[in-house]
Amino acid sequence: MSLPTSTRTALGAIFAADALSTEPAECLAYAYDNSRRESLPDAVVFPTREEQVVALVRLCREHAIPLTARGRGTNTTGASVPVSAGIVASFERMNRILRIDPDNRMAVVEPGVLNADLQAALKPHGFFWAPDPTSAPYCSIAGNIACNAGGPRAVKYGATRDNVLALRAVNGRGESFRCGKPTSKGATGYDLTRLLVGSEGTLAVITEATLKLTPLASDKRTLRATYVDIGAAASAVARIMAQPVTPCALEYMDDQALRLARNHAGGSIPEAGAMLIIEIDGETDALPSAVAAIRKAASVDGLLELHAASDAAEVATLWAARKALSPALRTIAPNKINEDVVVPVSRVPDLIAGLRDISLRHGIPIVTFGHAGNGNIHVNLLYRPEDPTQAANAPACLSEVFDLVFALDGTLSGEHGIGLVKREFMPRAIDAVSLDLMRRIKAQFDPDGILNPGKLLPD
């Protein structure tokens, strides 16, 4: 299906020729995201001003054209794939940092600013923005907001939802509105700001964001703790989180993830049943006692070695190994199923034990790593479609993973979101009344269902 000539003409009245494409070859670059799902849009536009977004939404509404707003497509759930074709609005050119205001601990940005560009601009002021997904160098702020992005720092500094003060957006009626305020407190009506965070472009298109900034800590220590098995590592995580010193990263890798990391980073990555990367930040003179508290909590039965990184190079190696895991797993198993479940921290040992059992029963290797301090475990089912047993077992295996997670009072996603690939599981994660309320809210913001159709909510 391509757009009627009249619609193309109307689009041309909103966007200059170099900010609009209907060429399939050009549209193809906006057909997919990091989920490897693909669906060709009929047109791609590149807004740079809010008025264009308002005019675009109104045009889409008038002609019932699906509209998918898009940052840099780094999400893993298909949330930015235009499954119903229509128009993709890519915000890559609407990317100015409008204001950095350290006195008020805030920054105002356009949607397309890259996370890492913002962090670089904030650093000289002594501040940072907390969300730090692995894709920080090439993911956009509005993408982070749409998906409620997290990352390792969330264990201490919160995810995106905890770090947005105000938004400007355009709803599915083509109405521009502002919600929130550039203040750290507010009790003035319903919290539309946090309702938009994590709504994956289904309620409104974000055109400006006022972000809460956090002061950079003066100093940091990095520890590497290895354990005989994942059960021991999981107990250490629960103990670390039950005491007062909150690490600014508490990452976990299982034995198979460690093996992969060794392939990537070499012998500096130890062999063990499981490893934690623990970072503690703060004022320099506070760190010795903080590190001592963490060391004590991490020293559970089954600890093999607790090693403090000696220099920046060693820290860099540890993190490079951790960040290489996801691509490395994809190389081994291009069709791996990558889940992003979250359970209460104290249930992580049960989760890991249960996953082992599921893996054995279905003959599908499961590799786990992730943000253990939040109970947010990336569960990778290394499923190979060419193996008939695995192909047959994969759906039941995944379903059992979710059964396990729900039984442990956890949920579908800690930070990746729902998008296309997890929405069929929503009725198992969210009760029927809440799901009905979500649908009703969606219908208020977007009565014609033009904003990112086919995402987040199940049919």
Add this chain to the structure above:
Amino acid sequence: MSLPTSTRTALGAIFAADALSTEPAECLAYAYDNSRRESLPDAVVFPTREEQVVALVRLCREHAIPLTARGRGTNTTGASVPVSAGIVASFERMNRILRIDPDNRMAVVEPGVLNADLQAALKPHGFFWAPDPTSAPYCSIAGNIACNAGGPRAVKYGATRDNVLALRAVNGRGESFRCGKPTSKGATGYDLTRLLVGSEGTLAVITEATLKLTPLASDKRTLRATYVDIGAAASAVARIMAQPVTPCALEYMDDQALRLARNHAGGSIPEAGAMLIIEIDGETDALPSAVAAIRKAASVDGLLELHAASDAAEVATLWAARKALSPALRTIAPNKINEDVVVPVSRVPDLIAGLRDISLRHGIPIVTFGHAGNGNIHVNLLYRPEDPTQAANAPACLSEVFDLVFALDGTLSGEHGIGLVKREFMPRAIDAVSLDLMRRIKAQFDPDGILNPGKLLPD
């Protein structure tokens, strides 16, 4: 208007005789809150189980009876006054702490648990719940949630909305639902939890809350800084918030508030143009450098004295004086108008200067104090209705206060909420599209408008 006999009978089927009253003398205790507004309900009920709440909401819906859920009525905006009569559900007997779970940094409570009772129960575990309104000893957790309560600690630890993980609630259709999860992260659909926080009982009745706990800091230092005038104090506040060490309290009193505090606490409260109470918490060995950083930031032109409290008694005196301010002002001016505005921290000096000007022009004394680190200033118009000039000027004076606040990019309320008394100003605080979205959301949760009618949203 009293309830028809059939409705009373139906209520009697839900609530035992000792959990239900239609006697005006008993209902009167539930007619008012700390706003001094008053409206007699037709009945008061005391739920202790969620099934009762479900049955109650269904009954109210069937007979179009207004239902006002109530904690302990400590709010100052009339949010718990049953302005349309009907039924008040007081949750004072549904007050069990169901679970304290330090490993997962969370607690599960029934709605009527008192804030201070929870804090006392958490302390042996080394944790606290961040919200600490002045009324902590006698306000309820669900009241804190309904009003998004704050308090001095919010500057470092956030307000209520930042500290609730999950809720169980009954919407205006009489449907029970759960939202959120007992995990510190989640990206699974729209954030209904934070939508309910601050919704003042207009969307749903809270029947259970899962709260995020914070580890208690090991140690604390309290500083008292006095300044020649409020402009100097306000500059110090902006400088303190622009550097990395975040105090756990940054309270402000102007000269008149100080005079009142001296009357209450005696000569230990200094005479000055303005005073800050600054508290810094953390690990003991980190405090010297943290205090040094705060001292440096607080030392602006116009500093009179920067005094470290020497013992717990001195700290207690400072806080007693601060907490006595609101009642003391009410003694002086029983009809005082108590506003709770919030502006970006760097605009506090402009706010204070502007308020001076407004006060002079209208002949109405204005006393200010509050949570300066959040830019959340309690503005007290000491208006005396028996003074004809003040009586004539009061409405315009208040309106100009809000004009000033909006011009400074602030908003109506930092922590008290909207309730009855501020809803007429909502169209000036919230844009028309956002207000329309709020109304539409309300209609989804409560299609017949039975939940706390006449609150938060303007007619």
